[in-house]
């Protein structure tokens with residue numbers, strides 16, 4: 001039976017904001033010790049001192065969407081693909097992951113079992129990853145089987161829980177990121193007739209249509225809140241790509257009107273967007289690509305270039321600072337940070353580092369052995385993609 005909105009709400013623990021009033025649901029503050037006040041003028045010094053004390057035993061990973069105050073302490077920064085590769089390659093016994101929960105899970109899966117992966121705030125989740133729960137995905141898989149779709153390859157975006165990566169590995173599929181979604185789709189069509197792409201419908205559609213040359217009619221959207229996904233068995237059988245009805249709450253805010261406005265306001269502007277944006281946005285943009293692609297594009301552009309960038313605001317702000325010889329603007333006129341990426345702030349980082357210095361491991365992310373085994377298979381398939 002399809003899950004209702006209420007069922008989903010019931011299965012997600014509430015995040016209470018009182019101070020340890022309910023330790024089960026207060027995911028951000030479950031360790032002993034107080035998170036320092038944001039206004040503490042000694043925060044930077046405290047972070048430096050704790051970082052120095054931890055030396056080579058610690059490796060700090062920072063996603064490009066992190067705040068400036070946090071990314072300054074990252075030993076390596078990257079998009080989710082690069083960070084997965086860097087986590088796997090580094091041998092430090094402790095990793096502090098400045099990013100969101102699914103990324104820290106991935107680091108735990110890709111590192112040797114004893115490695116301690118710490119997420120400075122457990123409430124740093126991802127609204128897109130939360131749009132696909134494992135029970136819903138299993139129901140969808142059963143719906144596909146019942147419809148007679150028996151050569152479907154599941155592809156899950158990195159932005160999904162370890163349980164879904166594990167499901168994907170067990171069912172013959174792979175993980176992908178925004179930088180290798182095209183290669184992953186081509187690999188999937190070499191191994192089956194149809195793709196179940198989750199949880200981001202936009203990355204799936206944009207890749208299928210703009211990179212593989214499929215048509216919009218080749219794609220159907222499976223809505224986990226509706227019986228049978230809201231798609232008839234005939235339509236499921238006819239589709240080349242079955243898109244999960246999920247999206248990014250940050251990239252989903254950009255619209256065709258924003259593109260038109262940017263063009264009207266900034267003569268000669270180039271619109272550069274992430275493929276998590278809606279189809280109407282990417283088809284109107286000049287350039288579309290992953291976070292690393294966006295950074296490289298601006299880095300290699302000549303002075304005087306003008307950009308309207310459709311991705312997370314911490315990154316766009318940093319690009320503007322780093323390239324004062326170019327005009328870098330945000331595609332949306334309203335401020336739009338990723339709220340969960342922003343949960344990792346300097347106070348939480350200082351708290352996590354000082355806990356480690358004190359010999360405690362705060363907010364450790366551990367993926368259980370069975371989940372880990374199959375999730376690793378799906379991640380290894382991604383890492384083995386040609387050209388990856």
Ligand code: 13P
Nearest residue numbers: 079080081177178290291
């Ligand atoms: P990438 O890091 O793969 O570009 O994904 C963007 C994103 O939204 C991460 O949460």
Ligand code: SF4
Nearest residue numbers: 126127128248250338
């Ligand atoms: Fe999730 Fe979007 Fe935030 Fe990335 S930017 S963590 S996909 S909500």
